[in-house]
Amino acid sequence: MSVLDPSIVQKLKQAAGPSGWSEDPAEIAPHLREWRGRWKGESQLLLRPRETGDVARILSVCDETGTAVVPQGGNTGLVGGQIPTSGEVLLSLERMNRIRSVSLEDNTLIAEAGVVLASAQKAAGEAGRLFPLSLAAEGSCTIGGNVSTNAGGVNVLRYGMTRDLVLGLEVVLANGRVLDLMRGLRKDNTGYDLKQLFIGAEGTLGIVTAAMLKLFPKPAGYTTVLVAIPGVEVAVELLNRLQDFSFRLMTAYEIMERRALDLVFKHIPGTADPFPEHPGWTLLIEISNPSAFDATEALEQALARALEEGRIVHALFAKTARDREALWRLRETIPEAQRLDGASIANDISVPLSRIAEFIRSGEQAVRAVLPEARVFTFGHVGDGNLHFAVQAPGHDAALLAAREAIERAVQEETAKLRGSISAEHGLGLAKNDAIARYRSADEITLMRALKQTLDPKNILNPGKLLPSGRG
């Protein structure tokens, strides 16, 4: 670890204010540990600004002294983007956790970067509105991290990614200047839309300090149904049919392979197969109803027709809120069941909807070519083409983990062949920043590097993340 010049440390402490820093290794330690232990960071200085002005002063010092800084939100990232691996200064936004305003007329909420996602959801809810971003880490991930990783989650089908939910941003640039992009207008064609640059940039182009977010009406109720289908091909066809019918009021269209559910029934107490016989694939479909109507009856009719036609095998509607919770539990506990069952390798990929069935076949073949004992199961947000493609090898955990790199590579190659994405939701960070050089064109990488050079000429913002390490 490179040791910081004491005079730089002094300047940074001053910039962060009296209670805005720590050099105590015990205080710093939790920020350095990626929660699954896949990356271990090092940093001698933790900065905890309270205000945008603090961040601006800190970045001015970093710019002046060429000091690298790693921004961190809730430290829940899955690709290592939040970990300082080369002794960079750690800039935690956790104390910038105010909700600056909620406007019911404008349907907006302004949250600082350190606001925990669940707190933003809660503030929206208390105002009678919905902030629809929802994902597993919502109890600890932060708005700044959500914006910087363009977070996805379970409601993307209806509400889009974080990019679609951001109306304005406040960003501190590498040179310490504060960019106020908070106009928050639904229509504003006055030159380049600069905020787009920082969404999903993983803190490599600027530090997001606050975001103006879109609010939506709260659903009046839900129509939730578990549907068993004979094969994955039916999933996309049924999706389009139901979209047509419900007009994108559908908020979830999740797929679960038989083996994923079997793991749940095996490991998660209180779960059981709700169907008398269990075909290969199950869908969890949810429509969020406006107050004007309830889709349940219409969906019942549509699925009754699909049943008659032999397209679906069973359909089980949630009759109560508790039913709904039980159905969602089947989907939400898959990752936990997977962990309890032994080693596994997760792959966060997406492919065009038309290629999903093809990918599931060819992806499994590719994995087995690496490790014949491997078994694959798929679950995920099929409505977005986003599959969590999980690889296990029961009884061969050591062999599986030894083959991790080759398996990930094989899945990435199959994904790329079908013009898919090797990182649908989680980003690149340290985990896939080199891989991306294989799957985006040289011209794209060149342009990405040029943007990085333009916005961060001294390479002080989260260096070594997102861009391939090969050069520059």
Add this chain to the structure above:
Amino acid sequence: MSVLDPSIVQKLKQAAGPSGWSEDPAEIAPHLREWRGRWKGESQLLLRPRETGDVARILSVCDETGTAVVPQGGNTGLVGGQIPTSGEVLLSLERMNRIRSVSLEDNTLIAEAGVVLASAQKAAGEAGRLFPLSLAAEGSCTIGGNVSTNAGGVNVLRYGMTRDLVLGLEVVLANGRVLDLMRGLRKDNTGYDLKQLFIGAEGTLGIVTAAMLKLFPKPAGYTTVLVAIPGVEVAVELLNRLQDFSFRLMTAYEIMERRALDLVFKHIPGTADPFPEHPGWTLLIEISNPSAFDATEALEQALARALEEGRIVHALFAKTARDREALWRLRETIPEAQRLDGASIANDISVPLSRIAEFIRSGEQAVRAVLPEARVFTFGHVGDGNLHFAVQAPGHDAALLAAREAIERAVQEETAKLRGSISAEHGLGLAKNDAIARYRSADEITLMRALKQTLDPKNILNPGKLLPSGRG
């Protein structure tokens, strides 16, 4: 007009292919005339590529020789962005007019830059889907222009701006390299989302040659109603109430001031006031119904309650398709009626929804301070905060036109005070590229210039447009 070096002309002709160019002034002339006559261009060479490869070759020559080029689609722009004012080479994309594919499974359509918007709508419709972008110029504007100006239109409330409808782009860079950003995935977090750079950039960062667009289910029907309200304040309150109720199935929420409708009744044959007495403001509200339900009854009940409470004055539902057409005619013929009534100055602005009423008051005051004879009337997409704020001075047309600049400036100042946008839909081009220096911060302008410098170091792509001319 600077005359091009004959050897450069020769190279450009060769790059464009045998039938891909014209030096005939008569052929070039229509491309140089802005349709309202506000700008007059000059160019000695018109290039009409058929393929992306042609554009790449053309840009390579431009790059090599430092030759400036102005891309043009349907020549319908309202801010002069499409006009070569300094003898630049004119690059018309009109012959790149193929629809490359329509995918029902992926709900996507790939259109080349020169596809007329109405043709894209038609292709989607014939495939049983909806491409929702819709605006007055749809019969002649093109997809490339729509993308490059981030076009808005009448369906933004429900479907967003063009930015929200683009899943992928093909772009030729200033150096002639083709950037294939056509993955078209709903979820793809693999580095910077480069396509965002080119959307709304008015051809100053690259030439869009094709776009992958999102398709949607076709509405099963419409609930359309004309509502008279006592004051503009009611409009935003009612909008939120109806959004809550219909859950963003609303596709139009248009406002018309009394004076706007009076002009229609006066100038447009076959129109008449549908209400016995006509209050100050009228809303045209439309919900696009999915096949699962029809919102009419629920909307009738909601408006009946609003009527009882005295929030609205009248409500007239369209009972037939012809009724619907007649109601829309009232809204759509306002610009024509305005033209027929004499000189007027249009202002394409947006403000936060919460500031609309305030803006209408203070904007009119500001205009009258410039020209006491001026009268203002407002119409537009109130659901997006986007108002067309029209200024007339009956009997004083000459004075009005003489005061154009001062009036536009006054409206812009009021807009900026309320954190609004001085160009909601139309872009900057030549009309507002200098004004923007007053309303976006120096840091924003600096960053915009840096992006321009990075992507177009020789300043050959639509030079002098969008960015303030002050420097560089």
